[in-house]
Amino acid sequence: MDNNEITVNHQKENDLGTIRIADEVVAIIAGLAATEVEGVAGMSGGIAGGIAEMLGRKNLSKGVKVEVGEKEAAVDLYVIMKFGVRIPDVALKIQESVKKAIENMTGLKVVEVNVHVQGIAFPSAENKEEEHRVR
Template sequence: METNTLAVDYERTEMGSIQIAPEVIEVIAGLATVEVSGVAGMSGGFAGGIAELLGRKNLSKGVKVDVGQREAAVDVSIIVEYGNRIPEIASEIQRNVKRSIEMMTGLTVVEVNVHIHDVHFKTGEKPEEEETLLRVK
């Protein structure tokens, strides 16, 4: 799915037109994604750390949108925290992204695809198999 790089005329009013740039949708989707408990970060972006949430580039990293006149499709690529149920996290991301975009823009979100790219381990937290391998060496 490629990102639409031009803002399309979303709505015409008596005063003129309203345009929502795809980058705006990406930032909304990124924020809605990292709000979900169990998400460590966006794929290729940050892994935890509130300071990294502040930059606009980081908020849209790992997000691709396809925006039409009235509809949007979103792909998010995430890193999950070890120990969480991936299907539950993915479902919550889908609900949160859809709700946020529709509430803020009025666009209809037709799909939210969640791609899990990695698992983040907290410091000192390793799966048992890895610990066994480390002891053998």
């Protein structure tokens, strides 16, 4: 068995074989569930040169580290939050969303979801209307 795959035994009476779920699939499920939470600006690919690189929806497994066993999974998420949100509340919602998504889609028991806040995304200057000093 490849190190990047897990085996989940089929639970029905007749033996149809095994189901293999790659770690990358679990990471994508976790990344998608995390980015759908209100208050999350994006996933962080890590800190390179002191700057957190924000990644878009194209690569959902970036910013996600999973450790998968035969029956359990642990997840580490590296996220960038939107400015103005209450970080502990958003982090709790991320944990709940990721745990529910992985358990529902794979049948694995999620033992921990660690949220690492790597940065804050501020609203861009283009979105703000420029205030004039004189009218």
